[in-house]
Amino acid sequence: MTTPDGRAALTAVYRDALLGDVIPFWLRHGLDRDHGGYLTALDRDGTVIDTDKSIWFQGRGAWTFATLYNTVEQNPAWLDAAKSGIEFLRRCGSAPDGKLYFTVTRDGRPLRMRRYVYSESFAAMANAVYAKATDDGQATEDAMRYFDAYLDYSFTPGRMPAKVEPATRPTKGVGPLMFCLLTAQELREQLGDVRVRGRSCTEWIDWSIGEIERDFLKPDHEALMEVVGSGGEILDHFDGRQLNPGHAIECAWFILHEGKLRSDPRLVRLGLTILDWMWKRGWDDEFGGVFYFRDLRGLPVQDYWHDMKFWWPHCEVVIATLLAWTLTGDEKYARWHRQVHDWSFRHFPDPEFGEWYGYLHRDGRVSVPLKGNLWKGPYHLPRMLWYCWKLLDASKEADVIAKGRGSRPAT
């Protein structure tokens, strides 16, 4: 790939991949025209290879299509696509007690319920952005209700069955806090600073960031932890030591995004700190790309696919480094962004059938050629392309970027 030189060319890379490749791929292959909603288990060429539906993805896909409708152009095909996921969620997403399933059949019959509530978080975000697109009152109500349920299950002690016996080893994860932060940001963006479970979105954001900073950020180790003890202590076991650099860097850009909105240098510094530490933990100096898991102390991790290169951490690191660069003008972030952007665009795209592969070996060879499954669909990749395009389009930061890009050699 010839990396574009300068702001306009880089902007076009993201925009064109989004509008000319990724979104058309999912509109063509991923819409269920018989039962509504999205089919994400697609082979390399878009053939459906499993009709079971991810409930996460009904929300994630609807978020993507409605976001494009709201922020790019009022394309009725995008609104129809968003509506399809929203209506499938309404019709088939919930168990009788209201909790969302993890998977259902193509026609919406229940398959799996899981403990956790990420389905609720995605459904809240999807409904919020769909409400903005349509003024649909039920969507507004559902967004609030799903966020309420998400907060209830995630943070009411004892509400969600614990994976590890809490009487022996009380633990908490950074994931639920990151989703609280992201969902609150999205609801505030679409619905205003609404109150859910006694706090405004901004208050939930402040609370999440405070918890993350207090309990998961470890200056002594220069790391953001994934799981800690209930008092924030490091758990010196496989799970406790396991770092997920791409996930932590996703957290970094959520915080950078908040810092930028508020022009809050403290938040920007916090986000940059996480990015700096976790880049060092995650970047593969030998083969390039971002490792999936690392151990805090450099010990072997339990998960044997630890050194694979997944599409989604790369998407998150592309966003984070670009955002860090626009916020600071620091050439280090320009360099990192170029490294991860170039590695990603060289290895993940499928030149024949479009879209990105999801799962590469450490050296960049494709492991499984599918384009989607329960975890991969129209979300991380289009979100990255959209966010980076829009970020570069905004004028103030673009000046800094252009300067940064201009100073680097063409590759």
Place this chain on the structure above:
Amino acid sequence: MTTPDGRAALTAVYRDALLGDVIPFWLRHGLDRDHGGYLTALDRDGTVIDTDKSIWFQGRGAWTFATLYNTVEQNPAWLDAAKSGIEFLRRCGSAPDGKLYFTVTRDGRPLRMRRYVYSESFAAMANAVYAKATDDGQATEDAMRYFDAYLDYSFTPGRMPAKVEPATRPTKGVGPLMFCLLTAQELREQLGDVRVRGRSCTEWIDWSIGEIERDFLKPDHEALMEVVGSGGEILDHFDGRQLNPGHAIECAWFILHEGKLRSDPRLVRLGLTILDWMWKRGWDDEFGGVFYFRDLRGLPVQDYWHDMKFWWPHCEVVIATLLAWTLTGDEKYARWHRQVHDWSFRHFPDPEFGEWYGYLHRDGRVSVPLKGNLWKGPYHLPRMLWYCWKLLDASKEADVIAKGRGSRPAT
């Protein structure tokens, strides 16, 4: 590695690896001298890197050490090692309702309970072989009680919470039937043909094999399935299509073993059929070794580590091919055995610190250098070395083997 030529040299390879490397490694590094039981999370050099204990492995380890005591020599260190696991299980294995945990802390406090009951199956086998070693009445009773619980949870409809909603898609797995077969074989070997839940061990064996043959064996596809619908139908979804050749070939040798004990050519033919089909599915013609997962229709599998080479399927295929060879004298099995034996002994052993790595990339490079975790410990590898050594030592088959080995070129 120079592969030994002839029966005696091959016998010595298995015996020496077992008694000179693998068992000393676990006795040196894996015994918890403070709290009893086994620590399996060991780094390459044997350093403990996680003190949490697998309850599976308290049974598996006790089975291994007691089996050596019963069948190799009455080494008191082996009996002590077996006793340590048995006593840890008695003291710390069970929840208040009697169901065994999945993991506990080093000192035996509960960490995780899971739906399934493989802990019970391993505990039954361990107690059966320990009872034979010691005439310990409680061990006999525990073996019967754990097998009873295993059968109850596995086969009483509704007793174990289903992973997939049974009203939508009733499924069953080959795993519970394989463990029924294996556990019944072990109890019968150690305790005689005892009756548990209304059937003798032999009746449970016949029942398991009958279910496997009727519902999981697919002549049209030349495959043994892992998961099917309640009527044995193929489920054309990721999980339903997913084949695990090493697991299926483990099933093959359980059936071959039964056929040999009974001199039953029908069972031998069944075992050989599974081996023949799944060898073709699993052997990697490009890099050698056995793939972890394959798709029934050659589609991408959902699990992105599908092409890795794990130690345990290789152990099972080494056993199955050697057993097939001793039962038939067929040069094809000699060739397959040599292929998988040579590949395994060339790639898995750690020449510096001993024992085997567990997780290799497709081309045989080490992925994680640890020697144990919740799933790897003193079980598959020592079982394979012990079984193959003892199989070659038995005279009748050895003649066939010697003929087979003699006809092949030295490598």
